[in-house]
Amino acid sequence: MASSTPAAEAATAPVATGDDATVALATELIRRRSITPDDAGCLDLIADRLHRAGFRCEFIRRAAVSNLWARRGEGKPLLCFAGHTDVVPSGPLAEWHSDPFQPTQRDGLLHGRGAADMKGSLAAFVTATEDFIATRPAHRGSLAFLLTSDEEGDAIDGTVAVTEALAGRGELIDYCVVGEPTASARLGDTIKNGRRGSLSGRLTVRGVQGHIAYPHLAKNPIHLLAPALATLAGMVWDEGNEFFPPTTWQVSNIHGGTGAGNVIPGSVVVDFNFRFATASEPEQLQRALCAVLDDAGLSYEISWTLGARPFLTGRGELIDAALQAVHDETGLTAELSTSGGTSDGRFIAAICPQVVEIGPVNATIHQVNECVEAASLPRLAAIYRRILERLLPADD
Numbered sequence: 001m002a003s004s005t006p007a008a009e010a011a012t013a014p015v016a017t018g019d020d021a022t023v024a025l026a027t028e029l030i031r032r033r034s035i036t037p038d039d040a041g042c043l044d045l046i047a048d049r050l051h052r053a054g055f056r057c058e059f060i061r062r063a064a065v066s067n068l069w070a071r072r073g074e075g076k077p078l079l080c081f082a083g084h085t086d087v088v089p090s091g092p093l094a095e096w097h098s099d100p101f102q103p104t105q106r107d108g109l110l111h112g113r114g115a116a117d118m119k120g121s122l123a124a125f126v127t128a129t130e131d132f133i134a135t136r137p138a139h140r141g142s143l144a145f146l147l148t149s150d151e152e153g154d155a156i157d158g159t160v161a162v163t164e165a166l167a168g169r170g171e172l173i174d175y176c177v178v179g180e181p182t183a184s185a186r187l188g189d190t191i192k193n194g195r196r197g198s199l200s201g202r203l204t205v206r207g208v209q210g211h212i213a214y215p216h217l218a219k220n221p222i223h224l225l226a227p228a229l230a231t232l233a234g235m236v237w238d239e240g241n242e243f244f245p246p247t248t249w250q251v252s253n254i255h256g257g258t259g260a261g262n263v264i265p266g267s268v269v270v271d272f273n274f275r276f277a278t279a280s281e282p283e284q285l286q287r288a289l290c291a292v293l294d295d296a297g298l299s300y301e302i303s304w305t306l307g308a309r310p311f312l313t314g315r316g317e318l319i320d321a322a323l324q325a326v327h328d329e330t331g332l333t334a335e336l337s338t339s340g341g342t343s344d345g346r347f348i349a350a351i352c353p354q355v356v357e358i359g360p361v362n363a364t365i366h367q368v369n370e371c372v373e374a375a376s377l378p379r380l381a382a383i384y385r386r387i388l389e390r391l392l393p394a395d396d
Contacts, residue, residue: 020378021127021130021378021381022120022123022124022127022377022378022380022381023110023123023374023377023378024123025049025122025123025126025127026103026110026115026119026120026122026123026124026372026377027103027110027112028045029042029045029046029085029114029119029122029123030101030103030110030112030113030114030115030119031101031102031103031112032045032085032101033101034085034086034087034114034149035086035087035088035089035090036086036087036088036149036150036151036152036153037064037065037086037149037150037153037154037157037158038086038149039066039085039086039149040085042085042119042122042149043059043066043067043068043085043147043149046068046070046085046122046126046145046147047059047068047070049126049130050070050072050126050129050145051070053072053129053130053133054072054133055070055071055072055143055145056070056071056072057069057070058070058071060161060162060165062157062161063157064157065148065149065150065157065158065161066148066149067146067147067148067149067150067157067158067159067161067162068145068146068147068148069144069145069146069162069165069166070144070145070147071142071143071144071145072133072142072143072144073141073142073143074142075140075141075142076141076142076174077141077142077174077175077391077392078141078142078143078144078172078173078174078175079141079142079143079144079173079174079175079176079177079387079388079391079392080143080144080145080146080173080175080176080177080348080352081125081129081143081144081145081146081176081177081179081384082145082146082147082159082176082177082178082179082344082345082348083118083121083122083125083146083147083148083151083178083179083180084118084147084148084149084150084151084152084158084159084344085119085122085147085148085149086148086149086150086151086152086153087113087114087117087119087152088113088117088152088366090113090368091367091368092368095368095369096368096369097111097369098111098112100112100113100368100370101113103115105374108373108374108375109371109372109373109374110371110372110373110374110377111369111370111371112370112371113370114370115364115370115371115372116181116359116360116361116362116363116364116365116370116371116372117180117181117362117365117366117370118179118180118181118359120359120360120372120376120377120380121179121180121181121359121360121380122147122179123377123381124179124377124378124380124381124383124384125145125177125179125381125384127378127381128381128382128383128384128385128388129143129145129384129388131381131385132385132388132389132392136389136392136393136394138394138395139388139392139393139394139395140392140393140394140395141174141391141392143388143392144173146159146162146163146173146176146348148162148344151343151344155344158344159344159347159348160344160347163347163348163350163351166351167350167351172351172352173348173351173352174352174353174354175317175318175352175354175391176345176348176352176354176355176356177318177322177356177357177358177384177387178192178343178344178345178348178355178356178357178358178359179357179358179359180192180343180345180357180359180362181359181360181361181362181365182337182357182358182359182362183359183360183361183362184361184362184363185361185363186330186332186361187330187360187361187373187376187379187380187383188326188327188329188330188332188334188358188383189332189334189335190334190335190337191319191322191323191326191334191335191336191337191356191357191358192336192337192338192339192340192343192345192356192357192358193243193312193313193314193319193336193337193338193355193356193357194243194244194278194310194311194312194313194338194345194355195308195310195311195338195340195341195342195343195345195346196244196245196247196275196276196277196308196310196338196342197274197275197276197277197282197306197307197308197309197310197342197346198273198274198275198276198306198307198308198341198342199273199274199276199282199285199286199304199305199306199307200271200272200273200274200304200305200307201271201272201273201286201289201302201303201304201305202269202270202271202302202303203269203270203271203272203293203300203301203302204267204268204269204270204300204301204302205221205224205225205267205268205269205270205293205298205299205300206221206266206267206299206300207219207220207221207222207224207264207265207266207267207268207299208264208266209258209263209264209265209266210263210264211262211263211264212261212262212263212264213262215264218264219264220264220265221256221265221266221267221268222256222265222268224296224298225268225270225296225298227296228292228293228295228296228298229251229270231292231296232249232289232292233249233251235249235288235292237249237274237276237280237285237288238276238277238279238280239279240277240279241277241278241279243278243312243314243336243338244277244278244279244310244312244338245277245338245339246277246279247274247275247276247277247279247280247285248274248275248276249272249273249274249289250272250273250275251270251271251272252271252272252273253269253270253271254268254269254270254271255268255269255270256268256269276310277310277338278310278312282304282306282309286302286304289302290302307342308342308346309346310338310346311345311346311349311355312338313353313354313355313356316354317354317391318354318355318356318387318391319336319354319356321386321387321390321391322334322356322358322383322387324386324390325383325384325386325387325390326358326383328386329379329382329383329386330379330383343357345357358380358383358384359380360372360373360376360377360380361373361376
């Protein structure tokens with residue numbers, strides 16, 4: 001369901017100016033208890049700011065999830081800032097040095113749930129855009145924001161819902177900057193130009209239940225599976241490539257037995273996951289795994305879940321603009337990386353050929369006492385603004 005919301009219906013917030021603007025907006029966002037998938041008014045706050053900057057703000061809602069698609073202009077190229085307002089739960093409150101939803105500055109750090117992941121980036125998106133439009137109102141191309149409150153949760157009604165709606169009406173994106181926290185030690189040291197895919201499976205191997213004292217009358221599925229597990233754990237699935245490490249396979253859970261100590265189980269269930277590179281296709285990995293199980297003569301079944309396909313952005317206009325922006329602002333030559341888990345970039349890549357992720361230091365994300373260096377937020381906004389200036393220059 002899509003609807004347009006005028007500024008009068010959105011929650012308003014004071015607009016700070018100068019270097020304090022990004023920190024002030026990040027503070028207002030952190031204050032909203034937007035535990036996934038609850039947006040808690042963050043999108044209204046941002047939509048109000050964007051509406052004042054000349055954006056058409058459209059809410060695309062699916063199930064209990066709020067999503068915002070905001071666009072300014074109709075021309076090409078279209079550059080989109082993408083991110084999420086939802087955060088993970090705070091964890092044990094007793095371990096926080098201050099209320100996770102009462103943003104606090106201490107020793108140069110802004111503390112609060114979402115400070116790094118990723119309300120600081122959202123604030124930097126907005127202030128960079130406001131400054132860019134104020135100085136270059138006649139820039140070429142178009143600007144957009146794609147924001148969701150369903151990234152930290154199931155991620156089935158968030159960004160994917162917006163990309164499906166955009167694809168359905170032929171509204172494609174040329175460049176997308178995702179605000180995930182990508183820096184390892186210093187702002188700008190790492191840019192993510194892709195992510196590995198995720199393929200999960202639940203394997204059930206059947207045996208014959210029986211008394212543990214009479215193993216000849218039973219078939220222990222754990223024993224039957226063990227050699228195949230050892231083979232799978234040692235397999236080389238691919239060699240990776242320039243940007244991706246080799247594909248990995250890991251068991252996350254094994255469930256077997258009735259709970260009794262004298263019963264051979266009738267089945268064993270194994271949960272596993274592939275993190276795979278562009279060097280492999282999911283169907284290829286499925287066939288290779290099943291070949292090992294077949295060779296072992298097992299009676300089994302598998303349910304598969306393709307959580308994400310890998311995506312990769314090679315050198316081109318967006319990567320070049322991002323690397324130059326980081327260098328101009330920080331003096332660093334950013335490393336291009338595809339490490340870490342998945343992100344909503346996997347959905348955006350379906351309608352956008354060039355996707356990168358640039359954000360603050362990720363050292364405290366999802367932890368108690370999550371924080372970000374306050375001074376890094378206006379610098380992050382400056383990086384985003386430099387990207388805009390390079391890719392959407394003012395018309396002569």
